[in-house]
Amino acid sequence: METGFAPSPERTLEDLLAHARALVGVELGELADGLGLPVPAGLVRTKGWSGQVIEQELGVSSSGARGPDFASLGVELKTVPVDARLVPLESTAVCQIDPVAIAAEAWEGSYAREKLARVLFIALEVPPGARSVGERRVAAVRLWSPDAEQERALRADFELFVRGFFRRGRAEEITGHLGAVLQVRPKGKNAADTRDGYDARGNPTRVGKHGFYLRPSFVAAILSGP
């Protein structure tokens, strides 16, 4: 795949957007070939692969580093699998939660808000009956920042979780049913994967790892925009 763009990192937001938009219509398999990356055979060991191909193509050097993918641009990159109507097939992970730190955070100043301040969504259409992640195709590109209404909704959910649960040592009582646009769901190696937190009496304990996720309906609205 030759997109005519120079290697990473992207120097300006315009460069990054132009590069991303040039990928619309391209299959991930082609993209991977152009990058010299192997395309996984079948559907095992593919989790995360789509995001990593897009990262490499767009020049995210250090995946795994904390903070925005394009630090100098303040842009977070997210890929999301969608159907032919651009409706997400999955929720979108935002970040992991530090139960101790978040108890002292306000929405303003929170890591979650920083992550969501400016997001480059790359929608990847999954063909029905696809036999490989290489068959996914870049379907849409959206640079998004929350508008006033979305910001209110995000903040309301964030405060529900922080004030109602984390700050009261009730993290383990959170379920995926809570939150209108933002969810808190498990985000660990497995159910036994824990980290430091507090119990309801304020004593140190271990709590299951959780992360913030955007509901598919919320991302659907973002993708349906311009």
Place this chain on the structure above:
DNA sequence: ACTTGATCATTT
């Protein structure tokens, strides 16, 4: 059919 809770893969 959809969501929630559980889990997988890679990198530092």
Place this chain on the structure above:
DNA sequence: AAATGATCAAGT
């Protein structure tokens, strides 16, 4: 171990 990237699959 802990962050990143996510998707799987059982339960509803």
